[in-house]
Amino acid sequence: MPEISDDTTSDQDIEAGRVLFAQECSYVTSAVDSASLPKPNLPEIAFAGRSNVGKSSLLNALANRKSLARTSAMPGRTRQVNFFDLGGRLGLVDLPGYGYAQAPKQVVQDWTELVKFYLRGRVSLRRAVVLIDARVGPKANDRDALDLLDQAAVPTQLVMTKVDKVKPKDLAALIEKLTPEVAKRAAVLDHMVPVSALKGAGISDLRGRLGTLAGPK
Ligand code: GDP
Numbered sequence: 647m648p649e650i651s652d653d654t655t656s657d658q659d660i661e662a663g664r665v666l667f668a669q670e671c672s673y674v675t676s677a678v679d680s681a682s683l684p685k686p687n688l689p690e691i692a693f694a695g696r697s698n699v700g701k702s703s704l705l706n707a708l709a710n711r712k713s714l715a716r717t718s719a720m721p722g723r724t725r726q727v728n729f730f731d732l733g734g735r736l737g738l739v740d741l742p743g744y745g746y747a748q749a750p751k752q753v754v755q756d757w758t759e760l761v762k763f764y765l766r767g768r769v770s771l772r773r774a775v776v777l778i779d780a781r782v783g784p785k786a787n788d789r790d791a792l793d794l795l796d797q798a799a800v801p802t803q804l805v806m807t808k809v810d811k812v813k814p815k816d817l818a819a820l821i822e823k824l825t826p827e828v829a830k831r832a833a834v835l836d837h838m839v840p841v842s843a844l845k846g847a848g849i850s851d852l853r854g855r856l857g858t859l860a861g862p863k
Contacts, residue, residue, distance in 0.1 A: 653837040655854040663853030666860055669733025671709040676726040679756075680763045684729055686770030689861050690737035692800075694761075694791055695777030697743035700807035703843035704777065705730075705740060708853060725749070725757050727764060735860040737770065745787040766798045772859040773801050780806045780840070783820055784827060796831040803835050804828065805852065810842040 655663075677683045695701045706714050714730065728740040741764070742757045765771065774795050778784055795802045804824060809817055817840060828834045839855065841848035 655851050659858055660850050660854035663857030664850060666733060666857040667708055667853045671714055671730050671732045674729040674731050676728045678726045679760060686768060688737040689772045689859050690739050690770045691773045691775060691856055692739040692741050692771060693775045694741040696745040699777045699779045700843055701777055707843040707849050725753060765800060771800055773803055775803045775805055777805050777807050780809045780812045780817060780820055783823060792831055792834060796833040799833050802833050804838040806838060806840045809840040809847060810845045
């Protein structure tokens with residue numbers, strides 16, 4: 647049986663993460679093309695996932711906010727890269743959700759190019775967080791995203807969302823399914839974090855892990 651946690655977050659990291667994520671988190675800007683990307687002046691963490699995976703809900707849960715990132719009434723609406731500043735120490739970057747079938751082809755191409763440009767060339771990017779819906783499991787476009795991050799050598803953390811909706815045995819099966827995906831990509835970290843934005847499970851653990859990447863006070 648695969649383990650959810652073979653790598654525990656220290657109490658110290660959890661406390662530091664709590665303090666960090668209690669800081670003001672403010673919207674900086676949105677980029678629609680490579681020219682409108684802001685200057686990289688903070689260590690950044692980028693969040694990626696299929697449309698409707700629960701990315702906005704997770705960002706709001708991490709930052710203790712109701713409407714930092716807009717939860718999508720219509721899946722796939724966000725087609726820009728949104729930048730947030732957490733306490734002047736960490737940049738949180740909300741990448742457009744992928745895999746929305748009804749988006750026009752040109753639109754999909756444009757933001758795929760933008761995301762690729764961002765992920766490959768961003769000197770300040772410390773980590774990508776790729777969200778996988780625990781009820782849905784990994785799809786072809788998740789594998790494409792992981793390949794892209796792996797090729798760009800961006801340290802990548804897998805986070806399983808909406809775990810309140812799955813039974814422990816289904817979560818264990820998901821981890822088993824994801825394990826070879828992790829093993830074959832050097833840039834993907836071994837540890838996968840299960841979260842529920844709705845119930846709060848895993849949020850302080852994730853804050854603790856991500857908080858270690860923040861810049862100095
Ligand atoms: P996004 O498109 O990735 O930004 O996804 P959203 O955050 O807008 O969430 C998509 C849907 O999943 C919404 O209906 C949310 O209420 C729901 N959702 C998000 N997180 C959770 C969670 O932790 N548990 C459950 N049960 N539902 C969630």
